[in-house]
Amino acid sequence: MAVSVSQMLMQGLDELRFQPTAKRIRALRGDVVVADSTRAALVWEPRRVVPVYALPVADVAAPMTASSAAAAPEVPVPLGDGDPVLDPRTGFGFHSSPGTALTVEVDGTALDGVAFRPDDPELADLVLLDFEAFDWLEEDEPIRGHPRDPFHRVDVRRSSRRVRMELDGVLIAESDRSMMLFETSLPLTRFYLPREDVRVALTSTATRTWCAYKGEASYFTVEQAGEPGVDVAWSYERPLPDCPQIAGLVAFFQERIDVIVDGAPMVRPRTPWSEPA
CATH class of the missing domain: 2.170.150.40 (Domain of unknown function (DUF427))
Structure with missing residues (x-):
């Protein structure tokens, strides 16, 4: 039986999803390079429709410690006739997968809860970073809004x-x-x-x-x-x-x-x- 591609993709929305990228990804805070990697991935937490960058822990230059920040509120929004989804209105501080929220210290400033290390073994060596907390480069091109989804046209x-x-x-x-x-x-x-x-x-x-x-x-x-x-x-x-x-x-x-x-x-x-x- 034929399967609708859009329905098939939506059925995977409840899963923790990732896609490696060959692009060099850099996260900066002002003039400070926080992370620099050619081994990054895009990660969508369950019900998220917009990805975030995830970089190997070894490629993050800033110290990271466990965060005490309270979870951000969940703000589901409608998208068609299916169940509500999570878009950027639900901030990075809400996580729909198990893991550890982290504080990142940059140039003496503690940025609480701007990183997240998922428990999933497939992503064990990666840390997700809050897009809004940093400036981003794909190769040498600035990226604004959110990371681009390679499956989005x-x-x-x-x-x-x-x-x-x-x-x-x-x-x-x-x-x-x-x-x-x-x-x-x-x-x-x-x-x-x-x-x-x-x-x-x-x-x-x-x-x-x-x-x-x-x-x-x-x-x-x-x-x-x-x-x-x-x-x-x-x-x-x-x-x-x-x-x-x-x-x-x-x-x-x-x-x-x-x-x-x-x-x-x-x-x-x-x-x-x-x-x-």
Whole structure:
């Protein structure tokens, strides 16, 4: 019997997963090199959808001791119709696999709980490091947001399908020249539209986020869509080289508005962005 690849991958979500990488990985704290390795791995703890770097203990230059930090709270978020998952909103300090939390001392400063040594024998020689606690290089390239998943793709395709977006019957945007963005594991297609095809005024907000695959996003509120001041749309003015086609285009949270494609209404998906932050 045929097996859906996406379902097969989701079935492994409850497992502790790892993938070795051939890249040289470095963790820095300011000018101090905390770890430097060509034997690193990406590790996903159970229910995590974003990996962290794990490096051999021998390649960590800073002293490490057992941590007394309290566990971070667990913040499950929806992703499609399956069980809730853990994304970066659940901080590094929450661990869904057995192991020992560690404090890392860097230049006289104790960074409590920013490392974790799992008990699993396959990972016995590795230590996981909190991405947010350090600056990271893959080879000589800075990495922001989180480590990139080698099994994650972002594809952008030009489309002439007519996309119409409404809220309570009010037309928000309409276009037959969108860029459709397909991203692995996300249960929806994102529609990036030319600004001239947006039929309502966009008001910039102070919100900025960083995507490891697309770059820095700036956000907008729309009086006709949602509560005043709540982010409902975003744009990548200078996207990373992976997605140059979406530069300056506008996407809306279709989890919160009605989207009609070629006359067919789409079901609002369940994602971490279904509710305003």
